[in-house]
Amino acid sequence: MRKVLLLVVGVFLVLGAGFVWASEPRYGGTLIYGSAGDATRLDPADVTDGISITRTDAMFEGLVRYKPGTTEIEPWLAESWEVSEDGLTFTFHLRKGVKFHDGTDFNADAVVYSFKRQFDPNHPFHQYGEWAYWQWMFSYVKDVEKVDDYTVRITLSQPNASFLTSMAMFTVAIVSPTACEKYKGDFFKNPVGTGPFKFVEWVKDDHMTVEAFEDYWGGRPYLDRIIFRVIPDPSVRLLELEKGSIHCMEYPNPDDLERIAKNPDLVLLELPGINVGYLAMNMGEDTPGFQKPFGDVRVRRAINHAINKKAIVEHLYKGTAIPAKNPIPPTMWGYNDDIKDYEYDPEKAKALLAEAGYPNGFETTLWVMPVSRPYMFDPPKIAEAIQADLEEVGIRANIYTVEWGTYLQETEAGKHPMCLLGWIGDNGDPDNFLYVLLDKDNAIVGSAGNVAFYRNDELHEILIKAQQTYDQKEREALYRKAQEIIHNDAPWVPLAHAKLQMVFRKNVKGFVLHPLDRKYFQSVWLEE
Amino acid sequence: MRSIESIAEALRLLCRNRAALVGLVILGVYVFVALFPWLLAPNDPLKRDLALRYRPGFWAGKEFARFPLGTDYLGRCVLSRILWGTRTSLLVGVIAVSISTGLGMFLGLLSGYFGGWVDMVLMRVVDVLFAFPSILLAITIMAALGPGLEKAMIAIGIVYTPQMARVVRSVTLVIREMEFIEAERALGASHARIIWYHILPNTLPPVVVYATLGVAGAILDAAALGFLGLGAMPPAPEWGAMLSGSHKALTSGAWWAVAFPGLAIMTAVLGLNLLGDGMRDLLDPRLRM
Numbered sequence: 001m002r003k004v005l006l007l008v009v010g011v012f013l014v015l016g017a018g019f020v021w022a023s024e025p026r027y028g029g030t031l032i033y034g035s036a037g038d039a040t041r042l043d044p045a046d047v048t049d050g051i052s053i054t055r056t057d058a059m060f061e062g063l064v065r066y067k068p069g070t071t072e073i074e075p076w077l078a079e080s081w082e083v084s085e086d087g088l089t090f091t092f093h094l095r096k097g098v099k100f101h102d103g104t105d106f107n108a109d110a111v112v113y114s115f116k117r118q119f120d121p122n123h124p125f126h127q128y129g130e131w132a133y134w135q136w137m138f139s140y141v142k143d144v145e146k147v148d149d150y151t152v153r154i155t156l157s158q159p160n161a162s163f164l165t166s167m168a169m170f171t172v173a174i175v176s177p178t179a180c181e182k183y184k185g186d187f188f189k190n191p192v193g194t195g196p197f198k199f200v201e202w203v204k205d206d207h208m209t210v211e212a213f214e215d216y217w218g219g220r221p222y223l224d225r226i227i228f229r230v231i232p233d234p235s236v237r238l239l240e241l242e243k244g245s246i247h248c249m250e251y252p253n254p255d256d257l258e259r260i261a262k263n264p265d266l267v268l269l270e271l272p273g274i275n276v277g278y279l280a281m282n283m284g285e286d287t288p289g290f291q292k293p294f295g296d297v298r299v300r301r302a303i304n305h306a307i308n309k310k311a312i313v314e315h316l317y318k319g320t321a322i323p324a325k326n327p328i329p330p331t332m333w334g335y336n337d338d339i340k341d342y343e344y345d346p347e348k349a350k351a352l353l354a355e356a357g358y359p360n361g362f363e364t365t366l367w368v369m370p371v372s373r374p375y376m377f378d379p380p381k382i383a384e385a386i387q388a389d390l391e392e393v394g395i396r397a398n399i400y401t402v403e404w405g406t407y408l409q410e411t412e413a414g415k416h417p418m419c420l421l422g423w424i425g426d427n428g429d430p431d432n433f434l435y436v437l438l439d440k441d442n443a444i445v446g447s448a449g450n451v452a453f454y455r456n457d458e459l460h461e462i463l464i465k466a467q468q469t470y471d472q473k474e475r476e477a478l479y480r481k482a483q484e485i486i487h488n489d490a491p492w493v494p495l496a497h498a499k500l501q502m503v504f505r506k507n508v509k510g511f512v513l514h515p516l517d518r519k520y521f522q523s524v525w526l527e528e
Numbered sequence: 529m530r531s532i533e534s535i536a537e538a539l540r541l542l543c544r545n546r547a548a549l550v551g552l553v554i555l556g557v558y559v560f561v562a563l564f565p566w567l568l569a570p571n572d573p574l575k576r577d578l579a580l581r582y583r584p585g586f587w588a589g590k591e592f593a594r595f596p597l598g599t600d601y602l603g604r605c606v607l608s609r610i611l612w613g614t615r616t617s618l619l620v621g622v623i624a625v626s627i628s629t630g631l632g633m634f635l636g637l638l639s640g641y642f643g644g645w646v647d648m649v650l651m652r653v654v655d656v657l658f659a660f661p662s663i664l665l666a667i668t669i670m671a672a673l674g675p676g677l678e679k680a681m682i683a684i685g686i687v688y689t690p691q692m693a694r695v696v697r698s699v700t701l702v703i704r705e706m707e708f709i710e711a712e713r714a715l716g717a718s719h720a721r722i723i724w725y726h727i728l729p730n731t732l733p734p735v736v737v738y739a740t741l742g743v744a745g746a747i748l749d750a751a752a753l754g755f756l757g758l759g760a761m762p763p764a765p766e767w768g769a770m771l772s773g774s775h776k777a778l779t780s781g782a783w784w785a786v787a788f789p790g791l792a793i794m795t796a797v798l799g800l801n802l803l804g805d806g807m808r809d810l811l812d813p814r815l816r817m
Contacts, residue, residue, distance in 0.1 A: 255780035315578035
């Protein structure tokens with residue numbers, strides 16, 4: 001018995017020693033990151049897509065940040081904060097001794113500048129950006145003032161329960177006022193922040209380089225340099241990774257996972273993502289794409305019954321996703337698991353269509369985005385599968401696609417009868433999904449986040465109430481109710497919540513996937 | 529031209545040219561397939577079964593014989609889709625070339641016969657069209673017209689018009705100066721009569737050659753447009769769209785979903801090119817001793 005125990009202890013010691021030896025980080029080296037596309041801009045307050053955010057994450061930081069791998073927040077450029085009784089005033093105490101890449105000091109002035117440029121039309125920098133996310137997520141912020149050099153006070157016009165978690169978003173990262181004044185409209189090509197890496201160069205549609213910031217307040221990062229290379233084709237990305245000309249790649253093709261698993265040089269990291277891919281049916285009678293059948297809840301339910309979601313997730317997502325029944329993913333608090341999804345049943349769908357007065361179905365158009373997204377790897381194929389499912393119950397759907405930028409604009413303007421789209425969470429709060437994507441406030445023709453143009457007053461009241469209460473229990477109950485209402489009205493066919501996946505070469509260490517797809521590079525290092 | 533007495537004679541001459549004969553046979557097979565795809569296709573080209581995605585074909589063993597060339601990304605029979613796609617591709621090729629031949633001959637005859645400012649204006653327009661690479665021009669036209677198979681035919685037809693116009697014009701320029709045209713004119717024939725009865729028939733030999741080669745080019749361009757998602761709309765089977773649907777699967781090993789449509793395009797284009805070359809040898813007196 002004792003011998004066995006000794007052996008076990010011995011094995012543990014050896015393993016432990018090996019573990020310590022393996023996890024000793026090493027300084028130096030260049031990481032080459034295989035990116036699926038190029039950034040649009042490099043000003044964190046003026047980007048909306050994941051690819052740009054990955055780049056700005058290397059260079060910018062906010063007052064708080066998400067703990068690695070979670071959506072909980074931790075103090076970052078602010079060391080602590082207080083909230084007033086009424087929940088309207090937040091006072092942040094800033095970290096001292098933090099420097100921007102251009103050598104200037106981080107202080108209260110920089111915080112006020114970074115925020116005010118986004119919402120104050122009289123601010124000298126306001127004219128240089130569109131500040132879309134500020135409108136979507138921070139319009140309730142009334143003012144930002146400097147109390148002293150290292151204290152900032154933010155006042156809200158109404159209480160907002162997700163304010164603190166939203167403060168970890170890229171939108172409110174702190175930029176160098178000196179650099180903003182210097183570069184003006186070109187700041188987005190010459191980004192200067194406080195992050196662990198500083199900007200070197202950006203060659204559009206080819207690569208972007210950042211290098212270690214020696215004076216970083218948290219200590220110099222391990223890597224000397226990161227080069228983000230643009231490689232749009234997932235097969236080419238994988239071939240380059242196998243060859244070793246890049247160290248990691250984003251968005252692998254689900255069909256390639258078997259091949260990746262077989263390769264001993266590659267490591268696949270995955271995590272349930274906070275996202276949703278969905279099919280929206282246009283209910284807005286005031287939109288150009290509106291078709292009468294979609295105004296009838298029976299038709300919308302019929303379509304929910306007609307689509308074989310399970311087969312799509314199993315064979316087209318290849319197990320890299322779970323079927324969705326609610327707009328929010330099950331890993332998010334407030335998820336209503338009691339909701340029973342519309343089961344796949346073409347007969348029932350036909351009966352519902354007949355009841356609604358369309359026994360022979362009808363003709364419509366299904367819009368599909370042309371690009372691969374984290375929540376939908378290959379939208380055109382999913383559209384074809386849906387088209388065939390609909391055909392079986394008599395609905396003849398033509399597939400229509402346009403270039404990605406135009407696609408977003410035209411769906412926001414409601415030119416589609418049905419469209420595929422998705423959402424990646426920004427702050428891990430249900431409000432960020434339900435209010436942005438399904439509230440009537442965001443069903444404005446021309447700038448809709450709610451592309452189903454679904455307008456329900458009861459839902460609206462619940463969502464606003466949930467925004468303004470700080471009681472977590474109550475918020476949870478409200479969001480559960482909201483999901484019930486949405487399920488009954490069926491403005492969408494929720495399709496899937498995809499896993500986040502990244503593939504690395506074996507020698508890349510210290511990378512932690514984040515459920516909101518944020519990327520922290522300071523902990524990453526390369527083994528020799 | 530005058531030495532060919534009949535179609536039979538033409539075919540006999542063509543058969544003497546091995547390469548052209550091969551081209552003719554390939555084309556014959558394709559035309560047959562395009563006319564009767566249902567006789568040959570083992571499965572419904574639109575029937576999909578997600579559980580059967582990317583299954584290999586007959587080479588993998590007996591149990592895979594149901595889909596002789598495997599299945600694609602939605603579990604549809606690759607062979608059946610290629611066979612039905614033949615109809616789409618040939619149709620696009622023939623219609624697009626008919627458009628370009630009609631337009632090109634009209635422009636070329638006018639330009640070559642009348643000369644002067646008519647020639648000047650028309651040829652500068654043709655020059656402008658020539659300035660763009662053909663596929664780029666086709667994409668631009670598609671962007672204006674919107675996606676769809678009929679629109680792809682129109683776009684490709686327009687793209688091939690300048691070539692045809694140039695060929696017809698150069699022949700017209702030569703014929704116009706010939707004595708029999710002068711004689712006709714002296715007899716008081718109208719311009720329309722001269723063009724229709726005397727010049728047009730003489731431009732036909734090069735037009736036939738260019739049209740045959742043009743069909744090959746048009747099939748390639750239609751496939752390219754389909755690959756870019758601008759041509760045939762899903763779920764219609766089309767070779768280019770089949771390629772673009774499955775090319776990402778190359779790394780995961782499903783080569784059949786890409787290789788066979790590619791092979792179909794290649795063979796069709798090869799056949800048409802061989803035939804076109806053969807006909808040129810036949811119809812060009814300078815090459816035929």
